[in-house]
Amino acid sequence: xxxxxxxxxxxxxxxxxxxxRKGIARGRALVAVRYxxxxxxLAENPSNTLRKISEIYDRIAxxxxxxxNEFDQLRVAGVRAADLKGFQYSRDDVDARxxxxxxxxxxxxxxxxxxxxxxxxxxVAEVGVDGPGDQLFHILYDGTVMDEHRFSVLGxxxxxxxxxLAELELEDVELGAAMRxxxxxxxxxxxxxxxxxxxxxxxxxxxxxxCFRRLDDAEVGALLAG
Amino acid sequence: MPFFTPGDDPGSNFPELLRRVGLGxxxxxxxxxxxxxxATTCVALRYAxxxxxxxxxxxxSGNLISHRGMEKVVQADKHSGVAIAGAAGPSMEMxxxxxxxxxxxxxxxxxxxxxxxxxxxxxxxxxxxxxxAMQGLVVVPLFAxxxxxxxxxxxxxxxxxxxxxxxxxxxxxxxxSLHAGTVIKVAHRPGMSxxxxxxxxxxxxxxxxxxxxxTGGPDALRGIYPVVATIxxxGWQRLDDAELATRYExIAAEVRSR
Numbered sequence: 001x002x003x004x005x006x007x008x009x010x011x012x013x014x015x016x017x018x019x020x021r022k023g024i025a026r027g028r029a030l031v032a033v034r035y036x037x038x039x040x041x042l043a044e045n046p047s048n049t050l051r052k053i054s055e056i057y058d059r060i061a062x063x064x065x066x067x068x069n070e071f072d073q074l075r076v077a078g079v080r081a082a083d084l085k086g087f088q089y090s091r092d093d094v095d096a097r098x099x100x101x102x103x104x105x106x107x108x109x110x111x112x113x114x115x116x117x118x119x120x121x122x123x124v125a126e127v128g129v130d131g132p133g134d135q136l137f138h139i140l141y142d143g144t145v146m147d148e149h150r151f152s153v154l155g156x157x158x159x160x161x162x163x164x165l166a167e168l169e170l171e172d173v174e175l176g177a178a179m180r181x182x183x184x185x186x187x188x189x190x191x192x193x194x195x196x197x198x199x200x201x202x203x204x205x206x207x208x209x210x211c212f213r214r215l216d217d218a219e220v221g222a223l224l225a226g
Numbered sequence: 227m228p229f230f231t232p233g234d235d236p237g238s239n240f241p242e243l244l245r246r247v248g249l250g251x252x253x254x255x256x257x258x259x260x261x262x263x264x265a266t267t268c269v270a271l272r273y274a275x276x277x278x279x280x281x282x283x284x285x286x287s288g289n290l291i292s293h294r295g296m297e298k299v300v301q302a303d304k305h306s307g308v309a310i311a312g313a314a315g316p317s318m319e320m321x322x323x324x325x326x327x328x329x330x331x332x333x334x335x336x337x338x339x340x341x342x343x344x345x346x347x348x349x350x351x352x353x354x355x356x357x358x359a360m361q362g363l364v365v366v367p368l369f370a371x372x373x374x375x376x377x378x379x380x381x382x383x384x385x386x387x388x389x390x391x392x393x394x395x396x397x398x399x400x401x402x403s404l405h406a407g408t409v410i411k412v413a414h415r416p417g418m419s420x421x422x423x424x425x426x427x428x429x430x431x432x433x434x435x436x437x438x439x440x441t442g443g444p445d446a447l448r449g450i451y452p453v454v455a456t457i458x459x460x461g462w463q464r465l466d467d468a469e470l471a472t473r474y475e476x477i478a479a480e481v482r483s484r
Contacts, residue, residue, distance in 0.1 A: 055333050073229075079333045080243055081227045087240075087326060088249060102227040210329075 016117045020141035023119030024066040029155035030123070031186055032063065033170060034134050035178035038127040038204040038211065042182040045199035048217075053201040055212035057082040057094045059127050061203050065155035066120035066141075074103060074122060096126030100137035100145055108143025117141050121154045127203040127211050131172075153185075161185045175202065179223040195221030238334040240327040241351070251354075260361050263292040265317055267402035267434045267441040268299055268309030270370040270381050271410055272395055273423035276458035277370040277379035280427040281309045282402070282435060283450050284442030294442065299453040303328040304461040306344055306371030311400030313363040320351055320365055327351075341373040345382045345390060353388025368399050372457045379457065402434030402441035409433045420456060424465065427454060428473050432481075444474040 028044035030052055041063050043052040052071075053063045056078045064071025078099055086094045103122060111117045124137040136148040150170050153162045164185040170178070179200065187193045200215040200223070207213050215223070228247055236242040244250045268281035285293035292314075299309040300321045308324060310317040327347060332338045339347065348369050355365050369382040382390055383397045395414050398407035409430040418426070431452050435443030444451050451470035456463050 051336060054336065076334055077227045077229055079330065083240060083326060083330050083333075084228070084243065084247060084249065087244070087323075106227060106229075 013112075016111060017142060020111075020117040020119050024121050024141065025156040027065050027067075027155055029153060029157055029161055029186055030063055030065050031154075031161065031165065031182040032123055032125055032136055032152040033165070033173075033178040033182050034131070034136075034150060035173050035175050036131070037175065037206055038202055039125045039134055039136070040175055040178045040182065040202050041123075041125065041200065042179060042186065042220075043199045044186050044193065044197060046197060047199075052199055053214075055079075055210070056099065056124070057086065058091060058209050059203065059211050060094070060096050060099065061125045061201065061212050063123040063125070063154065064120055065122075067118070070118045071120040071122055074106070074118075074120065077106075078103070078124070096124045096135050096137055100124045100139060103139050104143045104145045106143075107139060107141060111142040123152050123154055125152075125203060127205055129205070151182075157188075160188065164188070176223045176226055179220070180226060183224050195224055198224075238331040240330040241323065241354075243330075260363055261287070262316075262363060263287045263314040264312065264401075264440065265296055265298045265314045266311050266400035267398070267406055267431060267438065268311055268368055268400055269396065269398045269403075269406050269410060269427055269430050270309060270368050271397075271414060271418075271423055271427060272379045272381060272416075273418040273420060275379070275420060276372045276456060277381060278420075278423045278427045278454065278456050279307050279309055279368070279370050280431055280452050280454040282431050282442045282452050283445075284440065285314050286440045289439075291442075294445065294448065295450055297453050299455060300325070301455070301462045301464070302344065302369075302371070303332070303338065305338075305374060305457060306341065306369065307455060307457055307462055308348065309368040309370075309399070310365060311367075311403070312365040313358075316355060316358055316363045317365045317367075320355065320367070324348055324351055340375065341371045341380055344371065345369050345380075345392075348382075349384060349388045349390040351388075352384050352386070356387060359386045366399050368397055370397075370457060372459055372461075374459070377459070398430070400441070402431075402438035405437045406430040406434040406441075424454060424456070425473060425477075428452070428470070429477055432474070432477055444470070446471070446474070 030043035032041045041053045045052050056062045062075050082094045122139050126135040128134045136152045138146040138148050138152045168181050195217050198220050200220040202213050203211045263285040265285050270279045279299050281299040285296045302308050302325045367384050373380050381393045381397050396410045435441045451467050454465045
């Protein structure tokens with residue numbers, strides 16, 4: 001009878017984390033920045049149809065990086081959870097914090113109990129009625145939740161992008177300035193990207209009940225051109 | 227958070243999702259008629275840029291007025307609206323679920339349903355209400371919207387069994403529909419302007435309220451006017467009460483001068 005080799009739990013967790021991190025690092029990054037009227041999200045995404053950023057509910061957006069099928073499954077589950085809660089109680093009872101906690105539970109569960117962790121990093125953003133109410137929840141592959149304030153960076157090369165954004169003055173900026181900062185941080189000093197390489201969306205307070213709005217290439221181009 | 231295995235996934239169908247998580251409607255095996263407030267008279271007609279929808283605000287229980295401010299014409303999504311005549315409770319629930327289903331589909335699939343798809347979806351909801359309809363809780367909606375693919379306004383009429391009938395020029399439902407429909411039938415012309423179409427819709431409800439006790443007329447005393455909205459390529463737009471007050475003032479002046 002063959003005996004499985006003993007592997008220390010520390011080693012198992014480390015191997016899984018390395019595996020997930022490698023998968024995420026292969027994908028392109030995504031940045032969310034708060035601006036005067038809400039939250040702007042910009043992702044490097046060569047595809048015009050497979051989205052990284054999408055709407056969850058009236059004031060809530062979802063963004064994911066890593067393996068597409070995995071974060072898309074999480075996105076749909078989030079839409080379902082939000083719509084069910086809004087139907088059962090009231091539209092006002094649907095909030096990003098509760099969704100972020102549910103996502104964290106699932107990611108944590110999969111990380112410790114399944115063969116393979118989910119190779120994703122996700123962002124749940126909620127635009128408040130006023131600026132201080134804006135929330136950015138950044139959730140890692142292992143279920144770690146981070147509540148971020150000025151901006152969020154997800155995906156490969158996140159450290160360098162965070163460093164580039166942290167240098168900038170991003171208090172109460174207009175949408176164009178926020179987008180340009182995000183694009184510059186994503187692009188970095190050694191590359192050049194055009195509007196077509198980005199996918200952009202905003203959660204805007206002035207957009208009526210459904211705050212989410214996707215920006216097409218022309219709009220992203222106009223914003224980046226200033 | 228609801229998760230399903232790939233072969234077992236309810237997709238973008240929200241009512242099915244509700245059933246799967248145990249929030250669906252209870253299977254009713256109750257017998258006998260149920261009496262509930264009734265909502266009446268809604269119309270929709272086509273004009274040059276799209277469609278106009280209008281509905282009075284009255285709900286009745288037998289010979290009593292149970293509600294004066296009910297809104298039976300409701301926006302379903304950016305480019306469509308529903309108007310409902312019938313039992314008020316199930317009607318409002320159906321409108322709520324229908325609007326939610328359109329939004330749910332749009333979010334899950336990443337693109338809105340076609341106008342035809344929305345009309346079909348509503349048809350299924352009306353059909354699923356048939357057991358309640360047998361008890362007297364009848365729901366008969368109208369559906370109207372702007373078809374972004376064909377670039378025209380379109381209208382649908384329904385019956386209790388979920389039958390779906392596309393109408394060309396105009397449609398009316400509810401207890402005052404005979405009067406309202408006749409008014410529109412006589413005056414409707416293809417390619418009417420926005421102003422003409424709104425005035426015709428307002429007049430039709432005026433005449434319906436004049437002849438049908440279950441249809442409410444404009445209530446200048448309380449400032450309650452019918453819900454009137456247009457749906458064009460730019461989307462749903464509801465008229466404000468100030469504009470409706472002026473229009474009804476003009477209609478009243480015209481009636482006085484006869």
